[in-house]
Amino acid sequence: MRPDDSAIAHGAALSLPARRSFLRGLAASLAGSAFAAEMPWLSPLRAAPVGQAPSDRVRLGLIGIGSRGALLADHLFKTPGVEIAAVCDVHPSNLARAAAAADAAGQMARRFTDYRALLDLKGIDGVVIATPLHLHAPMALAAIAAGKHVFCEKSLARTIDDCKRVATAASRSPNVFQIGHQRMFDARFHKALSYMRAGELGPITQIRAYWHRNTDWRRASASPELERLVNWRLYREYSAGLMGELASHHLHVTNWIMDAPPLACVGYGSTNYWKDGREVFDNVNVLYRYPGGVTAIYDSLSSNRHHGMEVQVTGSKGTMELETGRMFWEELPHAPALTALARQVESGTPAARVPLASATWSPELKQSATGAPILANWEGDDGTGLSLAAYANAIRGSERAPGMIDHAYRSGVAALMGLAAMEEGREVAWPGNYPA
Structure with missing residues (x-):
């Protein structure tokens, strides 16, 4: 079924729990289908609700707490079953701010300025790396070697050789490795891809x-x-x-x-x-x-x-704009005057009645149409929170997502x-x- 303007009338804006429920339902509906192979990283979102058992608790260390790291921490504080047990940063103000945020969330995170000391901490299940790009490779490699699950912000590494090293180590590890491409968990992009695979855009x-x-x-x-x-x-x-x-x-x-x-x-x-x-x-x-x-x-x-x-x-059939979530259908071009003339001659219409002086070309300006929504009721969840929830669930269920490392490397x-x-x-x- 192609996106349609009437889709916007299907209901009110979705709340955060409803959006999470929607994506869990999306993942479940794709299980067993050919399309499921396109996004296996959604499967941890189908996990049972987090309980109070110790096995449900995921303890993470956050390495790098600048602007991006602080945003990830804010999402993690709201993720059920997740505890930020340690924070690490070489910048004193970043470290103090992150520790204060953890305290306010009731999570007494230990503070570190050396990520290697954090990796030696007993009881840490995984790490979230949100440091400058040149540090992604050495930190990810050290975390993998220490037997930790790894969530690494994009981009994967500063050099192509380091990309190869990290991808190789992650593929050989039994633990979870996830890259911070939140669009992998954005419902609009999944829906758009399903339309593309169904041929709605044509080639x-x-x-x-x-x-x-x-x-x-x-x-x-x-x-x-x-x-x-x-x-x-x-x-x-x-x-x-x-x-x-x-x-x-x-x-x-x-x-x-x-x-x-x-x-x-x-x-x-x-x-x-x-x-x-x-x-x-x-x-x-x-x-x-x-x-x-x-x-x-x-x-x-x-x-x-x-x-x-x-x-x-x-x-050939249309255009999709994925960030704004809109679909624009192609329209057949209007016949120019000379083509109209040929048709009228063939039908016996007197040539004198054909406006030969009319324009045969008009500027091919961008269409002014607003398009149709790719996904109705989307209200701005870019997938960051869901990606972290999926990371925690993957750790909890010891479930590595096929294809994730390839996405990171490519x-x-x-x-x-x-x-x-x-x-x-x-x-x-x-x-x-x-x-x-």
Whole structure:
């Protein structure tokens, strides 16, 4: 069944428990179907409600409590059966804020400045890593070696070699490994993918994705010694810039839709606005080539937010805009005047009555239609809370999600391919899979 404007009349906005129930129902409805193979990571959401038994308790250590880590902590405090038993950060103010939040939530989390000491703590089931990108690989590898379950924020790692190392270690571990791509738990993206797989768009011919902001990404540091620690996103040693922080999300979605990584890419990047000593681009443009002749176009900038962010998937029958959750159907073009003339001549209509001077072309401007909702009643849950709930349930049930590591690897490597193409001025080919 295709999305329809009448879908918006199906009910009132869903509450958070209702949204969770909806996704559990979605996961259950897909069990045993061919489509279930597309999203096995949803299966932990079908788990029985969390009880009071000690076996239901999941104790986590949170490594990195900056802006993203603090958001994840807020979700975890609200996740049934989860205890944040330890927090770790090298920045004193981050550590103090996280510990205070844990105390307020009734969870007396121990404080650490060295993540290795946290990993040595007895009784920690898993960790959540939300540190700067260059630390993802060493921390994830150490956690895997320590026998911990791992939730690692995107992007997977700072280098392609490190992506391979982490993916290989995670695939060989019996424990849960999950990447922080919350769109894997966003109901709109699941629904959209089901329509694509059912052929509602026709053959997919192109994907366009963009993420535009108007911000310098710079944060105030208390002293010059803290500059690189606080503003790590601006330095190549620690960051992949816009490709790692933003593009990795949309490249993950593109790989998911195409069910394949890119074959190669080319691109241009520049620092044409924020000339403040940063080492990363503030303007990136990359073309990815996929199997079947499909091209994915990605661009991002940090000097203008007019267009915001979007993933546009186009096919012969229509276009889907996934971030806004809308579907636009293609319309048959109007016959030009010369075609109308031929038809009238064939039917015996006097040629004198045909307006030969009428326009045969009109500007092919963007459609002004509002489109139809891909998923009715969606109210802004981007999947972050559900992804953490699924991580906790996967630990609780010792359930590794098939495909999760592949998603992490493909998106992390695709982002780094684009960065290399811009920095080196050449076409960069897919470097191959990780050794499982």
